Amino acid sequence: MSKLRAFFKENIKAIGEVEFVVSKRFIDEETGEPIPFKLIAISARRDGELRENCYRMNKFNQPEFDTEKYMRNFAAAGVVEPDLRNQELQDNYGVKSAEDLISIMLTAGEFNSLTAKLQEIGGFKTPQKMVEEAKN
Numbered sequence: 001m002s003k004l005r006a007f008f009k010e011n012i013k014a015i016g017e018v019e020f021v022v023s024k025r026f027i028d029e030e031t032g033e034p035i036p037f038k039l040i041a042i043s044a045r046r047d048g049e050l051r052e053n054c055y056r057m058n059k060f061n062q063p064e065f066d067t068e069k070y071m072r073n074f075a076a077a078g079v080v081e082p083d084l085r086n087q088e089l090q091d092n093y094g095v096k097s098a099e100d101l102i103s104i105m106l107t108a109g110e111f112n113s114l115t116a117k118l119q120e121i122g123g124f125k126t127p128q129k130m131v132e133e134a135k136n
Contacts, residue, residue, distance in 0.1 A: 015041045017080055020117045023110045037114070038081035041122045042074065050074055071115055072099040078118040 005011055019036035026035045042050075054070040055063045076084050076098035083089065084098035095101045106114065 015121065018117075018121050020114070022114045022117075023106060037079055039078050039114075039118055039121055040080055042078050042118065046077060047074070047122075050077060069099075071111075072103050075099075075102045075111065075115050075118065078121070079114075 017038045017040055020039055021034045021036045024034045027033070028035050050073045051065075051070060054066045054073065056066050058064040079098075079102065084101045090096060090098075090101050093101055093104050095104060102114075103111065
């Protein structure tokens, strides 16, 4: 295979779904074990779409990036399971969107752990990895 063909979409190695225990509070009734979330990597195109939707006008009528909204959208986009778009699950928490659901069902620490894992899956260098690289 030529080197160019290695970049064809049918030849790249898929990342696939990654299981990650976000919280020990979500317990499988049968096994008593924590239920892992299923996560996916977010493409650069999808990340751009998420970013575009996170600007608001500030009091000086200038565009301002809403980092908190972006992180909620980023987290919701990367979670495959549980299905954050499930109406019954949203109704149970009293919310109307996947972004609101993920931010209310997780503690702040769990949310940070989730977004760090999603960044890792997507190829971002996490602060921990940067420290490890600096040590070497």
